[in-house]
Amino acid sequence: MLDPNQLRKDLPTVVSALQRRGLSFDVERFNALEARRKAVQVETETLQARRNAVSKLIGQLKSKGEDATAEMAESQAIPARLKQLESDLAQVQEELNGWLMTLPNLPHESVPAGESEVDNVEVRRWLPGQAGSDGNPPALGFEPRDHVSLGEPLGLDFEAARKLSGARFMMLRGPIARLHRALAQFMLDLQTGEHGYQECYTPYIVNSSTLFGTGQLPKFKDDMFWVTKGGDDEEQLDEQGKPIAREDLYLISTSEITLTASVRDSIVPLADLPLRLTAHTPCFRSEAGSGGRDMRGMIRQHQFDKVEMVQIVHPDDSYRAHEEMVAHAETVLQRLGLPYRVVLLCGGDMGFGAAKTYDLEVWLPAQNTWREISSVSNCEAFQARRMQARYRPEKGKPEYLHTLNGSGLAVGRALVAVLENYQQEDGSVSVPEALRPYMGGAQRLEPAKNA
Structure with a gap:
């Protein structure tokens, strides 16, 4: 939430900042x-x-x-x-x-002006080999298949998922299911073992107060999957047997929600900062605003997995932490040998709660383009103010924390990238070296003989 004191003391700055996001105050x-x-x-x-x-x-x-x-x-x-x-x-x-509560965060002064993704600014790109003449990864040397054509002979099953749940769901069987699990385990081990994040297991269902705190509600209600409506006749009791108010319950769209909200309504001791948290969870999104994009394949699903990174830090440290988190996400892609680029989002393309956001975009040969695989944002005190999440400085009253979040990575999109970038002309897929210990040493996935 915007700072009411800033609105009262410096309204022109707030108005100008929101204009950079394409909003009129x-x-x-x-x-x-x-x-x-x-x-x-x-x-x-x-x-x-x-x-x-x-x-x-x-x-x-x-x-x-x-x-x-x-x-x-x-x-x-x-x-x-x-x-x-x-x-x-x-x-x-x-x-x-x-x-x-309906107004987005103010963009940081370093965020470029712009209205849409075409105004985003590329910061750098990383290629595991030599670049082609256009600066992109070179062609594979044969006509690339997309991840659907590659995945179906390896156990990607959209038809079974459609029978079970409808469109925008998938089922994985056999080797491709193991590859999906390997990616998640590799990401978790990297973030906890080398980058100092604490692994968490969090609820997949949260109440509406939590979503108001992290900024999903009220603006993105249509993008959430509602589970239970509050106010039912059945009474809920707390540990002391006292009645508690019923709230609407929703499936999480990202574990950013649960990890960040773990400090809601609390004062964190200064000595405990920074908090680095990570979790592997399914994520559920209705894709109400997707407009029918990416209906084919795994890019935009109602249910997908993600390894999330969250940092909760002292305000003086948040922009250093932001660059650090981008590097942590980049390390995943580098270890997997996947070409990617880092893009700084313009004001009009940033998420609701972000003051500054970098997107990591991975190269997909079949689409001959870059696609988002991670988004790393500094929300400054925007979420903390909504959640009443504070820290206690050495002197003075408690102050608001800064919260940051980022994908480290989206597992399904990483699977897409591995399939397309490691594909062979015969339809098999080489297993990235970093994943082989999680795959029982397997070096290649072969299509089923009857596929």
């Missing part, structure tokens, strides 16, 4: 809400001062034996008005906070 509405808030607060403070003065006056009058009837009547009327003002202030704050 309703200054009139904000000023009207602020005027209402100030009026309520001024009247509240005036009444409180009057209450104290009247109370003192009543005491003075009584000590002199004088009549204090009028003053006592006034004193008795003040609490009712103060209660009404308290209600009025809560209403204004609720309207303001509800509106701020």
